[in-house]
Amino acid sequence: MTTTNASETQIIADPDVPLVRIVREFDATPEQVFRAHSDPELIVQWLGPRDLTMTVDHYDCRTGGSYRYVHKRDEEEYCFNGTFHEVRPSELIVQTFSFEGFPDSVALERLMLEDIGNGRTRLTATSLVDSFEGRDAFLASGMETGVREGYERLDELLAR
Amino acid sequence: MTTTNASETQIIADPDVPLVRIVREFDATPEQVFRAHSDPELIVQWLGPRDLTMTVDHYDCRTGGSYRYVHKRDEEEYCFNGTFHEVRPSELIVQTFSFEGFPDSVALERLMLEDIGNGRTRLTATSLVDSFEGRDAFLASGMETGVREGYERLDELLAR
Numbered sequence: 227m228t229t230t231n232a233s234e235t236q237i238i239a240d241p242d243v244p245l246v247r248i249v250r251e252f253d254a255t256p257e258q259v260f261r262a263h264s265d266p267e268l269i270v271q272w273l274g275p276r277d278l279t280m281t282v283d284h285y286d287c288r289t290g291g292s293y294r295y296v297h298k299r300d301e302e303e304y305c306f307n308g309t310f311h312e313v314r315p316s317e318l319i320v321q322t323f324s325f326e327g328f329p330d331s332v333a334l335e336r337l338m339l340e341d342i343g344n345g346r347t348r349l350t351a352t353s354l355v356d357s358f359e360g361r362d363a364f365l366a367s368g369m370e371t372g373v374r375e376g377y378e379r380l381d382e383l384l385a386r
Numbered sequence: 387m388t389t390t391n392a393s394e395t396q397i398i399a400d401p402d403v404p405l406v407r408i409v410r411e412f413d414a415t416p417e418q419v420f421r422a423h424s425d426p427e428l429i430v431q432w433l434g435p436r437d438l439t440m441t442v443d444h445y446d447c448r449t450g451g452s453y454r455y456v457h458k459r460d461e462e463e464y465c466f467n468g469t470f471h472e473v474r475p476s477e478l479i480v481q482t483f484s485f486e487g488f489p490d491s492v493a494l495e496r497l498m499l500e501d502i503g504n505g506r507t508r509l510t511a512t513s514l515v516d517s518f519e520g521r522d523a524f525l526a527s528g529m530e531t532g533v534r535e536g537y538e539r540l541d542e543l544l545a546r
Binding site: 242243244245289290292308309310311312320322324329332334336352354356357358 | 402403404405449450452468469470471472480482484489492494496512514516517518
């Protein structure tokens with residue numbers, strides 16, 4: 227018998243298309259999880275691994291808006307930007323994403339929030355790119371650590 | 387021996403990823419072809435088949451901008467919208483695209499313009515979606531006619 231920890235982050239490489247699917251449950255409502263993803267004052271408190279400091283250049287999380295943020299560790303600086311294709315509060319965010327170090331590798335991302343009862347939410351996030359090589363390089367880059375650690379920080383933020 | 391008409395529109399379904407690639411050459415400079423794609427007063431004159439009338443709701447073709455337009459035929463109305471992830475004048479437009487009838491089917495599109503000498507330009511446009519079924523339904527929808535006819539109209543506009 228397999229037991230699954232509901233707050234474990236599942237990171238799945240799709241077998242058919244160059245897409246990564248992340249599934250995670252949170253002990254908070256869709257409204258709370260959405261707010262933590264859309265309010266720049268909250269997102270800087272959890273997005274990414276603990277040893278990076280995040281600052282927001284702009285974060286206009288609405289349909290047709292755009293964003294840019296910076297992750298810093300000592301002298302290292304990583305900048306990311308994109309646009310918000312569609313934002314449905316507490317339900318869905320469809321956005322583009324690129325790391326400015328590789329501006330021609332653009333991902334199309336979809337965040338879905340689902341009310342699973344008892345004040346809990348299931349988050350499903352997909353990231354689609356145009357090649358399996360690009361997708362697999364992204365998975366091999368150590369993104370798993372950043373994603374898992376970020377969601378642990380989000381658990382802590384939601385529990386406050 | 388195969389002869390290829392350089393102004394023939396090639397529409398290719400990628401065998402590995404759910405992407406459509408369109409290649410077309412134009413008897414105009416990259417600057418002219420870019421302007422016809424980014425200026426709303428020009429784009430309404432050629433985008434889509436001849437029997438549809440296009441009106442622009444907004445068309446803010448710059449990095450971080452967004453757009454929405456409507457195609458009309460008698461009583462039928464088709465609305466499309468998206469965001470511009472990145473715009474590099476005369477070179478590249480990366481944008482999202484959705485038909486409002488199927489808002490959850492979002493495509494990530496890339497338009498590349500290449501100077502091939504003698505005042506001519508090669509356009510390569512790709513459209514990436516998250517499933518082969520979605521890509522193949524798009525190809526089966528009659529989009530080929532609209533694309534080919536649109537580029538013939540663009541030829542005419544560029545020749546004026």
